[in-house]
Amino acid sequence: xNMRRVSMKMANLSCISLLICGCEAKHxxxxxxxxxxxxxxxxxxxxGRLVMGYDRDTYxxxxxxxxxxDAMTLSSLGCIYASxxxxxxxxxxxxxxxxxxQIAKSPATLSRLNQAIQGEGLKCKP
Amino acid sequence: xxxxxxxxxxxxxxxxxxxxNKSTYRxxxxxxxxxxxxxxxxxxxxxxxxxxxxxxxxHGNQPELSVDELVQEAMATDLAHEIEPGSWDLEDAxxxxxxxxxxxxxxxxxxxxxxxxxxxxxxxxMRLPVDFDGMFVFRYRDxxxxxxxxxxxxxxx
Numbered sequence: 001x002n003m004r005r006v007s008m009k010m011a012n013l014s015c016i017s018l019l020i021c022g023c024e025a026k027h028x029x030x031x032x033x034x035x036x037x038x039x040x041x042x043x044x045x046x047x048g049r050l051v052m053g054y055d056r057d058t059y060x061x062x063x064x065x066x067x068x069x070d071a072m073t074l075s076s077l078g079c080i081y082a083s084x085x086x087x088x089x090x091x092x093x094x095x096x097x098x099x100x101x102q103i104a105k106s107p108a109t110l111s112r113l114n115q116a117i118q119g120e121g122l123k124c125k126p
Numbered sequence: 127x128x129x130x131x132x133x134x135x136x137x138x139x140x141x142x143x144x145x146x147n148k149s150t151y152r153x154x155x156x157x158x159x160x161x162x163x164x165x166x167x168x169x170x171x172x173x174x175x176x177x178x179x180x181x182x183x184x185h186g187n188q189p190e191l192s193v194d195e196l197v198q199e200a201m202a203t204d205l206a207h208e209i210e211p212g213s214w215d216l217e218d219a220x221x222x223x224x225x226x227x228x229x230x231x232x233x234x235x236x237x238x239x240x241x242x243x244x245x246x247x248x249x250x251x252m253r254l255p256v257d258f259d260g261m262f263v264f265r266y267r268d269x270x271x272x273x274x275x276x277x278x279x280x281x282x283x
Binding site: 015026027028030031032033034035036037038039040041042044049063064065066072077085086087088089090091092093094095096097098099103105109112113116124126 | 130193194196197198201203204206235237238239240241242243244248249250251252253254255256257258260261262263264265266267268271279
């Protein structure tokens with residue numbers, strides 16, 4: 001009887017987790033969000049949230065190219081500088097496909113892109 | 127709650143500005159009161175103050191570029207200039223990036239977020255289709271500066 005109760009609880013928790021957590025991504029997504037207050041959300045492409053107060057979240061979703069296939073080919077560089085609720089800088093470079101493969105193989109190209117996105121200081125390059 | 131006005135997408139009590147550069151269109155919205163968006167990107171209802179900036183790609187015949195040329199485009203500055211409304215039709219278009227700033231109560235109803243929030247929130251989203259092949263550079267500052275460059279590899283049938 002105890003094992004049965006535990007199994008039912010586990011099944012219920014799994015269902016709740018599936019509802020809160022995102023299902024499989026169908027788009028490539030990069031997200032940065034800040035909230036102050038109350039935030040309750042579920043998502044089909046993203047992460048579920050239950051926030052009371054202050055929260056900052058940054059995440060990326062990389063989908064599969066098709067059923068049973070590998071994930072998208074990507075080379076990306078990002079810079080996010082955030083301070084408090086209002087001050088934010090967001091720089092992002094994304095390449096996919098053949099361009100992504102060639103960029104990934106070239107350290108000099110990656111360095112140039114990094115300089116263009118990140119810059120030298122703490123804040124992202126304007 | 128007293129609503130100062132209401133708007134649905136680009137109709138009603140909403141301030142809209144249109145911009146474009148070589149490879150993107152940009153629309154900025156600002157609304158007070160009730161703002162209802164039926165776009166798949168930021169669908170939902172905001173009661174309070176809502177700001178949106180949406181970046182759309184200019185689909186068309188883009189030349190095939192080498193990796194060096196792509197990187198040059200990525201590093202170059204291509205600020206958008208303001209244009210007259212109605213210059214292009216984005217009825218069925220999907221933005222590749224958007225920024226949401228909300229103050230008040232928001233009911234989110236879109237693939238990225240379904241739920242409710244109350245308070246102050248900011249979201250920056252880049253969302254590309256799974257068959258995207260090319261390059262996308264996006265820069266945003268909280269002073270409202272937005273730069274976007276999109277180059278999609280030509281698809282030959």
